[in-house]
Amino acid sequence: MWRDFPHRLAHATNCNAIVYSRYGYGNSDALAEHRPVRYMHEEALVALPELLDRLCIDQPILVGHSDGASIAIIYAGGSGRHVAGLVLMAPHVLVEDISIESIAAAKIAYRNTDLREKLARYHADVDSAFRGWNDIWLHPDFRSWNIEEYLSRITCPLLAIQGNDDEYGTGEQLARIERQVADVDILELADCRHSPHRDQPAAVIEAATRFVDRVSSS
Numbered sequence: 001m002w003r004d005f006p007h008r009l010a011h012a013t014n015c016n017a018i019v020y021s022r023y024g025y026g027n028s029d030a031l032a033e034h035r036p037v038r039y040m041h042e043e044a045l046v047a048l049p050e051l052l053d054r055l056c057i058d059q060p061i062l063v064g065h066s067d068g069a070s071i072a073i074i075y076a077g078g079s080g081r082h083v084a085g086l087v088l089m090a091p092h093v094l095v096e097d098i099s100i101e102s103i104a105a106a107k108i109a110y111r112n113t114d115l116r117e118k119l120a121r122y123h124a125d126v127d128s129a130f131r132g133w134n135d136i137w138l139h140p141d142f143r144s145w146n147i148e149e150y151l152s153r154i155t156c157p158l159l160a161i162q163g164n165d166d167e168y169g170t171g172e173q174l175a176r177i178e179r180q181v182a183d184v185d186i187l188e189l190a191d192c193r194h195s196p197h198r199d200q201p202a203a204v205i206e207a208a209t210r211f212v213d214r215v216s217s218s
Contacts, residue, residue: 001122001198002019009063012209013208015212018051022047022068023043023047024132024133026129034135035135037136040067041074043071044072044078045078048075048079049081052081060084061212061215062075062083063208064086064088065195066168067133069088069089069092072088073091073151076150076153076154076158078150085157085158085212085215086156089195090173090196091162091174092147092169094147094176095142096170096172098169099137100143107138116130151177151180151181154181158181159185160174160178160184160186161204163188163190163193163200164188166194169194189203189204
């Protein structure tokens with residue numbers, strides 16, 4: 001679902017890029033179980049460190065969207081490993097009413113519209129990918145999910161980007177990040193929903209390029 005964005009970003013920043021599908025998505029293994037409430041913690045503190053170790057990468061600039069952005073926050077604030085910088089698009093640090101309402105609407109759309117067909121272009125097991133995400137976010141136990149404890153522990157520069165029309169989160173997400181992270185740049189984009197890399201790719205790439213230049217020169 002990233003389309004050509006990773007290639008364009010890597011070219012603009014003159015950086016090598018590792019792009020991977022997490023467990024349950026894309027052509028990675030389908031889920032064999034229901035996701036637990038702390039599934040993003042498992043990705044950030046178990047799967048991602050192992051991946052970076054295998055690739056011998058020790059000072060990454062992590063780029064993430066939505067769940068991926070939240071995973072990057074947990075990794076940077078909780079793994080004890082060095083991170084050069086974070087580029088976060090539509091990050092979640094807490095669950096809001098708008099998140100639950102839109103995810104519930106997505107469940108209906110998946111059942112009654114062509115949403116399943118559209119998503120099947122990107123996932124080998126589309127039902128596993130969608131339900132793994134949708135079911136846990138709508139589970140009552142997930143309502144109290146919050147990762148703000150990691151924000152104050154982040155020591156690297158951070159660029160947080162969100163669309164003003166994000167249907168899955170309000171500006172409160174960025175506000176909490178800005179209040180609790182020492183070195184943070186905020187970019188709010190007009191005419192942009194939950195996926196800035198799709199709705200406003202040029203603006204995202206421009207901001208990310210400036211950010212990477214700053215991180216690289218520090």
